[in-house]
Amino acid sequence: MTRKQRRMTIIGGSLAVLALAAALVLNALRDSIVFFSTPSMVAEKHVEPGKRFRLGGLVQPGSLQRGDNLAVTFEVADGNAKLPVAYKGILPDLFREGQGVVAEGALDAHGVFKADTVLAKHDETYMPKDVADALKKQGHWKDDYGGKPSDSNKTSEAGKPAATTAQGNAQGAMR
Numbered sequence: 001m002t003r004k005q006r007r008m009t010i011i012g013g014s015l016a017v018l019a020l021a022a023a024l025v026l027n028a029l030r031d032s033i034v035f036f037s038t039p040s041m042v043a044e045k046h047v048e049p050g051k052r053f054r055l056g057g058l059v060q061p062g063s064l065q066r067g068d069n070l071a072v073t074f075e076v077a078d079g080n081a082k083l084p085v086a087y088k089g090i091l092p093d094l095f096r097e098g099q100g101v102v103a104e105g106a107l108d109a110h111g112v113f114k115a116d117t118v119l120a121k122h123d124e125t126y127m128p129k130d131v132a133d134a135l136k137k138q139g140h141w142k143d144d145y146g147g148k149p150s151d152s153n154k155t156s157e158a159g160k161p162a163a164t165t166a167q168g169n170a171q172g173a174m175r
Helices: 003-028 039-044 129-138
Strands: 051-059 071-077 080-086 101-105 113-120
Touching: 003 080, 039 080, 051 080, 080 101
Parallel strands: 080 113
Antiparallel strands: 051 071, 051 101, 071 080, 101 113
């Protein structure tokens, strides 16, 4: 074997080992790649108690109950299923009923999601594409979810947001 052939064999073997390692890592993280699971997904997967994951959905109106020592219980729903959530701590300022929420924690033996972190959705017009697609597929999509740009969010002819001056006039827009 010549020196060039040995070098190519070593490089080829290294690439094969690297590809195998990447495949094993991606296979191990297959279920963890999802940003959050909806209550329907939790029911379908039959998640065992104690396994940590993120739960996302809308806080059910009328389900929020405050207890002693910052204890809070509420239900998270996605239109098809509901999951009770228990959390102890200070809730985000934007947290309220009917609002989107992502909670991180684990299910207990009684099927209650024990959250140790709660994140509230910060903008009422933003929705990730996969969530919007899931709502459309389930038939729960509302036309006002997409939001309509207001006059303060003028766009240029290219469809990109136009810069505004201190007086609020759009720059780059056709006059």
